[in-house]
Amino acid sequence: MSMLLALLRRDLAQLLLGGRRGGALLPVLFFLAVAMLYPFAVGPDAPVMARTGGGVIWVAALLAAILPLDRLIEPDLELGMFDQWALRGISEELLVSVRVLAHWLSFGPPLMLAALPASALVGIDGQTLWLVELGLLAGTPGLAALGVLVAAITAGLRGGAALGGLMAIPLAVPLLVFGAGSLAIGGESGLGLTAAFSLVLLAITPFAAGAAIRAGRS
């Protein structure tokens, strides 16, 4: 138990404050910047903005989740941390699970908070904002798991960060379809499917990412 806490504490410190690689603030600012640019691009047409604003928030959230990919796994591989943990009998699956939790804590709740000012920028109403927030709550854990999974697979590759972004986007499409789709049909079914896909990603990631880290040793 104390081991889990020590690992989570370190992961959170790394991802929230970020050391030299930029912390949790960067994705949030990026997210707000996209939301701010959107009205400039489509012009001050309130009905269009209200209809499409929720979708833009979803796209911005997805892109913001990709930003920290390169510091999720790779720095610890370079430092030899994963080897040291393996020698202490700590499984890669456990390490990855802790990291998914830390990654979600460092970008999920901040994005949900940032969605409040973003909703004003893209001009959506309170009912849509409520659905967006619920959708992000259901979808960001899946995005966090996907991020760690892709980071583990691409760690150590040349141009891994760019490749990681390209790999994550198609895999995140179901989350986007169901999450943003729930806004159009205005129902719980979309949210339910978003949560379901999130759960699938959360269930796969520890094993797939753990295997990727082990395979990277040889």
Add this chain to the structure above:
Amino acid sequence: MQECRIAAQDLACRRGDRLLFARLGFALGPGEALQLGGANGIGKSSLIRILAGLLAPYAGTVERAGAIALVDERPALDPHLPLGQALAFWQRLDGPADFQAARLGIAALMDIPVRYLSTGQKKRAALARLIGQGAPIWLLDEPLNGLDAKGTALVETLVAEHCTEGGIAVIASHQPFTLAGMTRIELSDFLPSPSGKGLS
């Protein structure tokens, strides 16, 4: 110190399509030390990683009893953290053992971020992590790299004390390492025959 043992049997290692060594074997019990010698690129580091269980051997088996501690070229200390905090993370995992900072000459560096430390200071910090882990089997990959003459003597003393307490040490180094009663294996004695028959 807990009962410990490490034994390798008929080990072979392949990197890419090159066979580095074959039919390598040894057995070490409590208090024994072994130096792996040989030129650069002959497979010392790969052998250390195989012994640690981090790399699968191409052939052969490794038997281990007892926890393993590893020091290699990567210090495994967070570069942006002050040394004290970086070591404290491992202390939380390994238990509150004393890592003998004063003796290693790093007691005054605890407030300095790891990335500002010199190569030798980082090596000393990695040795502190090794001591703090309290594992009976030490695998040291080039432990003398970057250390000055005093540091070299210190590592030799530390390994000698570790073995006196019943621990095992395997040291991969191309440099001379002075330790009474230490066996030495030259990896060049285990080169596979050119035709690849070394594998059989």
